[in-house]
Amino acid sequence: MKPNAFVLNRHLFPAKVGAVSAVLFLAACAVGPDYKAPSASLSQHYDQQAEQRLGVAGNPPGEQHIDLGKKLNGDWWSAFHSPKLDQLVRRAIDGNLELVAADATLRQAASSVAAAEGALYPQVGFGAQAGRQRVHVAADPSVANFYTVGPQVDFDLDAFGGNKRRVEQQEAFADLQKHRYEAAYLTLTGDVASQALLLASANAQMEAVEKLLANDARNLELVRMAHLNGSTTQIDVSLAETRLAQDRTLLPPLAQQRDSARHALSILAGKGPADWIAPDFALAEFVLPANVPVSLPSEMAHDRPDILQAEADLHMASAAVGVATANLYPHVSLSASLAQAASGNGGAALWGFAAGLAGPIFDGGTLRAERQAAVDGYKASFAGYQQTVIKSFGQVADTLQAINHDAQENQAQQDALGAAETSLRLNQQAYAQGENSILQVLEAERAYEQALLGQIRVKTAQYLDTVRLFVALGGNSVGVLEQKVASR
Template sequence: MKSRHLFPTKISALSTLIFLSACTVGPDFKSPDASTSQHYDQQAEQRLGQGGNKPGEQRIELGKKVGGEWWSAFRSPKLDQVVRRAIDGNLELVAADATIRQAASSVAAAEGALYPQVDFGAQAGRARTHNAKDPSISNFYAIGPRVGFDLDVFGGNKRQVEEQQAFTDLQKHRYEAAYLTLTGDVASQALLVASANAQMRAVEKLLANDAKNLELVRMAHANGSTTQIDVSLAETRLAQDRTLLPPLAQQRDSARHALSVLTGKGPADWIAPDFDLAEFALPSNVPVSLPSEMAHDRPDILQAEAELHMANAAVGVATANLYPHVTLSATLAQAASGNGGAALWGFAAGIAGPIFDGGTLKAERQAAIDGYKATLAGYQQTVITSFGQVADTLQAINHDAEENLAQDDALRAAETSFRLNQQAYAQGENSILQVLEAERAYEQALLGQIRVKTAQYLDTVRLFVALGGNSVGVFDQRVASRDEQKPSYQ
C-alpha cells in the first residue's frame, strides 16, 4: 500500500523536473523589423529610372534584386576568369572558412552540456590502519563510471548554445562580406588597369603631337618667323605632358600587383592579364533592391543582426544565473580493500543557487541588457549607413551620366575643330601649328572621356557592392559544391 502512495509522488516529481527543464528564461530573439523606407534618394531614383535612352546612360530597375554573379554584367571573359581565380585562391576567404569551422566546433562543444556527462574513474593505493586492535597494512582500489547531468532548469546552457550558434552565423556573414569586398576589389582593379592603359595610349599620342609642335616651332624660329618665347612655350608643354605618363604607369602596375595579391599570389608569381576598356560593357539596366529588402541582401547588416542575436542570448545566460542549478549524479564502482570487495553504487540530486553575492549577478544581467541596447543601436546605424552608401552611389551614377554627356559634347566640338583646321590648312588658310593645337585639344578631350567612362564603370561596381552583390549564402553554396566534388566510395 505504501508503494502505491509513493508511485504518484515519483511521477509528480518527475513531471515537475521535465516541466522545469523546458523553461528557458530570458528574452527570445526576434529579428528587427524591416525598414519602412521606400527610397534611397528620390531625385536620383527618378532621374535614373527614366534614363537609358542616350548612349552612356544607365537605367535602374527599382525593386529588382541583384542576381547571379554580378560582375558578369560587364561582359568581360577576362574579368570572369580573374574573379573566379580570386575566389578560389584568396587567403582571407581561406581564413574565414577556417574561422567558421572553428565556430561550428564551439557550437558542438556548447551543445555537449545539454547531455549527461559520463566519465570513468579509477583509484588505487596502499593504507595502514591504526585504530584497529591489530594495526595492518592493506591495498585498496575503486574503479567504475560516473554520470552527471545538469538539468538546465532555467535554460542557461541552452542560451549559451544559442549564443554560439549566433556567433557561427556571424562568422558566415563575415565570410560573405569578405567575398563581396573581394569581388568588388577585383573588378575595380581590373577597370583601373584598363583605364590606365587607355589613358597611356592617349597621352602617348598627345606627346607625339607635342613633339611635332616643338619641331615645327624650332624650324619657324630658325627661319625667323617666331621668337624664342614660342620655342620655350612648346618645350614647356612637352615637358609638362610627359609628367602624365609615370602616374598612369604606377596606377596600372599597382592595380596589377593588387590583382595578384587578391588571387593569393605574389606579384612575381602570377601576373594579371592586360585589360582594355573596349573589353567591358557598361550595364544599361541595373537592378536596385528596395530599402525594405536591404537587411536580407547585405552581409554587414546580417552580421550586425547576428551580433544582436548574441547580445540577446547573453541576456538569457545572465538571467539564468540568477536562478538555482539542479544536477543529478550517479556512480557505479567496484571497490576492494584488503581481502574484501564489493560493488558500490550511488545516486544523488543537488541544487545550488545564489543567496548573497553583493549584487554581482544582477549587475551582470543589467550589463548584458545595456550591451544588447548598444548592439541594437549599432545594428540600426549599420542599416542607415547602407542606405547612405546606396544613395551616394546612385547620385554618383546620375552625375556620371551628366558628365559623360558634357564630355561627349566637348569631344565632338574638339573633333569638329580638328577637322575644320585640317581642311583650312589644306586650302592654305591657316598654319600647321593651328592644326596641331586643334589635334591636341581633341586628344585632351579624348583623355577626359576615358576618365569619365572609368568613373561610370567604377561607380557601377560600387553600386553592386553597396546592394550586397548577391553574396548572402555564398558560403553554404561553397560547402555544397565542395561536398559534391568529394569522391563517393560505395
C-alpha cells in the same frame, strides 16, 4: 496489519509523476528574452531624385538606368560581359588567403557550437584509484592494498536554460562568422573588378597620353623650324617646350596606377606580385551595364553581409541577457556513480545517486549588475544594427547619385569631344586649302587628345561607380558559402 503494496504505490504514483513533471518542466525552461529579428525597414526609397533620374521613364535612351525593386541574379560581375574578368574573379575566390582565414574561423565557430551543445547532455566519466594503506581499527593493525574503479555520470538539468542560452549565443556567433565570410567574399570580388578596371583605364590613358606627347613633339619641332626661319620668337619655342615637359608628367602617375593595379590583383589572388602577373585589360573588353537591378531598402537589408553581421551580433547580445538571467537562479544537477572497490582480501560493488542544488544568496550585487550590463549591451547592439542599416542606405544613395552625375559628366565630355573633333576637322580642311598653319592643326589635335583623355576618365568613373553600386547592394554574396559546400 501490513499495508497493501498496491495502496502504497497508488498513493505514491501521483507524487512520482509530479516530481518527474517538475523536472521536465524545469529542464525545458529558458529564462531571458527570446530573440526576435528586427522588423524590416519601412523605407521604399534611397534617393528619390536619383531614382527618378535613373529610372527607365526618366533616363534618356542609351544611358544607364536602374530597375528599382528588382533583385540581381547570378554573379554580379558577369554584367560587364568580360570573360577575362570572370576567370580572374574565380581565380581570386579560389586563392584568396582572407577567404581561407574566414573559412577556418567559421569552422572554429561551428566547433564552439558543438562544444556548447555538449553541456546539454549527461557527462560520463571514468575514475580509478589504487594505493596501499594501514588500517588501525582492527585489534591487530594491518597493511593492505586497495583500489576503486568505475564510471561516474553528472547531468546539469539546466533548470533555467543557462546552457541553452549559451548554445544559442554560440550559434549566433557562428552566423556572425558566416556573414563575415560573405563580407570578405563581397569585398574581394568588388576589389578584383575595381582593380581590373583601373588597370584598363591606366592602359587607355597612357595610350592617349603617348599620342598627346607625340603631337607635342611634332609641334615643338615645327616651332623650332619656324624660329630658325624667323617667323616665330623664342617665346613660342619656350612655350612649346614647356607644354611637352608638362604633358610628360602625366605618364608616371598612370604607370604607377597600372603597376599598383597589377600588384593588387596578384595579392587578391593569393600570390606575390613576382610570382604571378595578372592578365592585362583594356576598357574595350568591358560593357557598361545598361540596366542595373536595385532591390528595395526592405529587401536589401537581407542581402548585405554587414547588416546580417550586425543582426547576428544583436542575437548574441540577446542570448547573453538570457545567460546572465539564468545565473540569478539556482543550478540543479544530478550525479550517479558505480564503482568496484577492494581492500585487502575483500571487495564490493559501490553505487551512489545524488541531486544537488546550488544558488546565490548574497554576491554583493555582482550577478544583477552583470545582467544589467548584458541588457545595456543588447541596447548598444540594437543601436549599432540600426546605424548599420542607415549607413547602407546612405551608401546606395551615394552611388546612385554618383552614377547620375557620371551620366551628366559623360554627356558634357561627349559634347567637348565632339566639339574638339569638329575643330580638328575644320582646321585640317583649312590647312589643306592654305588658310591656316600646321601649328593650328596640331593645337586642334592636342585639344582632341585631351578631350579623349577626359572621356576615358569619365568612362572609368561610370564603371567603378557601377561596381560600387553592386557591392553596396550586397552583390548576391549572402548564401555563397552554402553554394560552395553544395558544389564540393
